Amino acid sequence: MTRAFFALLARDLRLAVRLGGGGGMAVFFFLVVISLLPFGIGPDRELLAKVAPGMLWVALLLAALLTLDRLFQADYEDGSLDLLTMGLLPLELIVVAKALGHWLTTGLPLVVAAPLLGLMLNLPGEAYPPLILAMLAGTPALSFLGAIGAALTVGVRRGGLLASLLVMPFYVPVLIFGVGAADAATGGFAGEAGRQSLLLLGAVALASLVLGPLGGAAALRANLR
Amino acid sequence: MTISELSLSVRDLACERGGRLVFEGLSFSLRGGEALVLTGSNGAGKSSLLRQLAGLLDVAQGVMAFEGGDPELSLGEQAHYVGHLDALKPSMTVMETVSFWRTYLGSIPEGADTALEALGLAHLADLPAAYLSAGQRRRLSLARLIAVPRPVWLLDEPTVALDAASVARLVALMTSHLGQGGMIVAATHLDLGLAEARQLRLGAEALT
Numbered sequence: 338m339t340r341a342f343f344a345l346l347a348r349d350l351r352l353a354v355r356l357g358g359g360g361g362m363a364v365f366f367f368l369v370v371i372s373l374l375p376f377g378i379g380p381d382r383e384l385l386a387k388v389a390p391g392m393l394w395v396a397l398l399l400a401a402l403l404t405l406d407r408l409f410q411a412d413y414e415d416g417s418l419d420l421l422t423m424g425l426l427p428l429e430l431i432v433v434a435k436a437l438g439h440w441l442t443t444g445l446p447l448v449v450a451a452p453l454l455g456l457m458l459n460l461p462g463e464a465y466p467p468l469i470l471a472m473l474a475g476t477p478a479l480s481f482l483g484a485i486g487a488a489l490t491v492g493v494r495r496g497g498l499l500a501s502l503l504v505m506p507f508y509v510p511v512l513i514f515g516v517g518a519a520d521a522a523t524g525g526f527a528g529e530a531g532r533q534s535l536l537l538l539g540a541v542a543l544a545s546l547v548l549g550p551l552g553g554a555a556a557l558r559a560n561l562r
Numbered sequence: 563m564t565i566s567e568l569s570l571s572v573r574d575l576a577c578e579r580g581g582r583l584v585f586e587g588l589s590f591s592l593r594g595g596e597a598l599v600l601t602g603s604n605g606a607g608k609s610s611l612l613r614q615l616a617g618l619l620d621v622a623q624g625v626m627a628f629e630g631g632d633p634e635l636s637l638g639e640q641a642h643y644v645g646h647l648d649a650l651k652p653s654m655t656v657m658e659t660v661s662f663w664r665t666y667l668g669s670i671p672e673g674a675d676t677a678l679e680a681l682g683l684a685h686l687a688d689l690p691a692a693y694l695s696a697g698q699r700r701r702l703s704l705a706r707l708i709a710v711p712r713p714v715w716l717l718d719e720p721t722v723a724l725d726a727a728s729v730a731r732l733v734a735l736m737t738s739h740l741g742q743g744g745m746i747v748a749a750t751h752l753d754l755g756l757a758e759a760r761q762l763r764l765g766a767e768a769l770t
Contacts, residue, residue, distance in 0.1 A: 340665055348654070352654070355653040415650065416647025420706075561618065562620045
């Protein structure tokens with residue numbers, strides 16, 4: 338069973354690297370949004386520094402949403418998903434493998450890109466460590482919660498928008514606590530509030546690691562039969 | 563593969579798709595070493611029956627009992643399903659595809675070569691699936707049957723896009739599977755010429 342799990346994960350990573358669709362596109366989108374931002378709100382360095390954590394989080398969230406719809410749909414359309422369910426791996430673990438693959442190919446590159454894009458928004462130096470830490474804790478939640486939305490809309494053609502709408506409310510806590518944790522360092526909050534935000538963000542992420550696979554598997558079951 | 567006597571019995575099976583009753587009251591039984599060929603007009607429920615057997619479609623009514631296999635596993639987990647969709651990833655090579663399914667379905671990472679040779683795909687091993695012809699894609703799909711030993715084969719029109727030589731090769735593989743005590747349920751419009759095949763005609767009367 339472990340072998341099957343890693344075989345599926347390795348296949349997804351390999352496909353993502355070869356097709357270059359998912360992760361690359363998300364990072365590119367992230368880059369575009371953040372580069373346009375200073376043009377949109379003007380070269381006010383203090384204002385940019387103030388909105389930087391929030392804007393980085395919002396852009397990262399949208400970039401992650403952009404790639405969600407293909408999570409199960411590609412396998413559903415070519416019949417692979419049927420065969421995957423006929424293996425010995427429980428559907429819940431199939432969802433874990435696919436969500437983990439999504440995080441490794443989309444979430445992680447976005448976290449790596451975020452500090453570079455922070456420079457463009459004049460993000461204060463002391464805000465980088467908490468921001469990166471918060472994004473590392475928060476992005477797995479985006480992939481795992483997103484898996485539920487992707488599983489629900491697996492049979493819908495061009496279901497990306499629907500999946501985004503379904504998942505959006507679940508992303509709100511990640512956004513609030515993620516920005517809270519990063520804001521603490523920019524002076525908006527006291528240190529204690531930032532620490533609490535980070536802890537709550539961790540709690541949301543841990544809960545999503547459980548709820549994502551369970552919800553995703555239930556949604557897939559309902560859709561497949 | 564377990565050589566112990568396999569038996570599959572289906573009683574009073576019904577299938578419903580989109581609120582429409584596709585078939586009902588379907589019963590048959592099959593033993594290891596036997597093949598069942600499903601015939602019937604388009605929409606008679608051949609594919610639906612195969613998907614039900616594979617556990618990919620809910621059973622509206624009736625029972626399916628499979629004995630002689632691994633009691634821990636469901637019928638779907640002991641069966642191969644080759645449907646209309648070939649489940650191939652364009653960017654994965656022939657060898658990678660077979661190796662993946664071998665590891666995923668059977669936890670056997672090594673030795674995908676024999677499956678490729680059995681289907682005459684060995685010379686294409688390093689070619690991405692995107693460049694395969696329709697017949698070659700079908701053969702790659704069928705290579706799963708050999709790559710991972712499973713006692714039950716559920717084949718939905720397995721000969722589509724295959725040339726005469728490949729059909730003969732497939733029939734030889736099916737005969738050898740039956741010889742080892744395996745079981746095959748196949749939907750086809752073509753006479754496969756299997757020696758021991760029984761016929762089940764899914765009637766058009768269920769439609770009207």
